[in-house]
Amino acid sequence: MSELFDEVDEDVRRDQLKQLWDRYSIYIVAGALLIIAAVGGWRGYQYLEAKKAAEAGASFDHAVELSEQNKHAEAEAAFTELAAKAPSGxxxxxxxxxxxxxxxxxxxxxxxxYDDIAADRSVGTAEQDLAKIRAAGLLLETSTYPSMVARLEPLTGPDSTFRHTARELLALSAWHANDTTAARQWLDMIANxxxxxxxxxxxxxxxxALLPPAAKS
Structure with a gap:
């Protein structure tokens, strides 16, 4: 008798599953296809990004080689093209x-x-600060001391990555401007x-040692 009931229960479950499949099979199949498509798309995206990164790396290395060969115009053109087309990294x-x-x-x-890089908010803080330092280094001989202070003083704090170079550039700028007091300030900061x-x-x-004795502590 129990076997008969078991067979009936099995038939009922089979009928219920068939009804569920008939009603929802299209959604199940569609969902499976979407998952497959999503996985395939993600894998394809990863492949394309890896390919772009490899190509950019090779182009970057080639540009560096041009620079090392003193082909600066060609290197500049190559780096400029990379800056426009390469992956963000x-x-x-x-x-x-x-x-x-x-x-x-x-x-x-x-x-x-360099100033354009420093002003670009999409660029990381470290790269912005590096650009500020390099711009200031190029302008050291032609900029006034107040202009250099405006550029570099924010980078001289105790937690700034490039504080040492910023202080040195400011000391040199003050020395060029014959401002021995300011030069001493930055040199003391370096020493301490x-x-x-x-x-x-x-x-x-x-x-x-080049500062006049009156400016020494």
Whole structure:
């Protein structure tokens, strides 16, 4: 008797499953196809991105080789093209390198390129600060000390990545402007920072030795 009931229950379950399949099979199949399409699309996207990155890497290396061969015009053109077309990971690096190549022919134009990078909010903070430092380095001989302060003073704080270079550039700018008081301020800041690189500390000490005795503490 129990076997009969089991057979009936099995038939009922089979009928219920058939009814569910008849009613929802189109949705189940559509959902499965969507999943397959999504996975395939994601894999395709990953492949294309990896291909673009590999191509950009090869182009970047070629541009670096041109620079090392002193073919600066060709290198600048190559980096500029990369900055316009490469994946995001290479764009900022390419822009920085393009500006460095431009500096060999026109420091003012290169400084403008660095300033554009520094003002671009889509660029990371570290890259913005590096661009500010490089622009200031190019303009050191032609900018006034107040202009250099406006550019670099925000980068001289104790937590700034490029504070050592910013302080050195400001000390040099003040020295060029015959502002020994300001030069002493920045040189003292360099001397009192325990993390100042040894080479930069040596340069600061050499500059300090050039200051007139009245300016020394």
């Amino acid at each position: 290479y764009r900022v690096l390419a822009r920085l390198h393009a500006a460095a190549e431009a500096a060999t022919r026109d420091p003012q134009a290169a400084a403008k390129m 920072d325990g993390e100042t690189p040894a080479s930069l500390r040596s340069r600061a000490e050499a500059l300090q």
